Amino acid sequence: EVQLVESGGGLVQPGGSLRLSCAASGFTFSSYEMNWVRQAPGKGLEWVSYISSSGSTIYYADSVKGRFTISRDNAKNSLYLQMNSLRAEDTAVYYCARERTGDPFDYWGQGTLVTVSS
């Protein structure tokens, strides 16, 4: 069974940093591209970042480019999102999602809440 479990969320002050993790199991992690998607409270979905299976190709949404860094460790079956210079508008539930050919978000984790507030 495919499982994606996010961790690392919490309360952080504006300007602070946080590192999210996503532990994958039930599939060959190194063969799949991965994404981060966020959802602000009561709002819609917003794609954040993409990383290829090898980590060689990365894309970011304009709203996080230069502040967030996506990475992965295929040996540890883990996906990461390093978030720096956090702003109040980054407050959201952050989901990791697996991508397969034809469907960019075919499996999702349950999300981890990041709250940016003083």
Add this chain to the structure above:
Amino acid sequence: NFMLTQPHSVSESPGKTVTISCTRSSGSIASNYVQWYQQRPGSAPTTVIYEDNQRPSGVPDRFSGSIDSSSNSASLTISGLKTEDEADYYCQSYDSSHRRVFGGGTKLTVL
């Protein structure tokens, strides 16, 4: 960059058919595949349509997707509505830089 515009909400009675639209603001809707995701309250989204009109295994054939180049839009149609279909629905596509773009979401009420 383009936007995908969805109606904020739609409502229909059980057993009826509802269609949710997703209009692309610039560029052709046919130039990149469109996916549709269902999100029930308190849960992560799940795929109901991928590659414009393909259903993942386990998604009932009451769900169908299409694109219309004349209106530059994609549509999700749900027939034989059930109360369990009540959820938020999001369309998604790609821009020319491979970034993923979501529509604003549509709240479906089955009453």
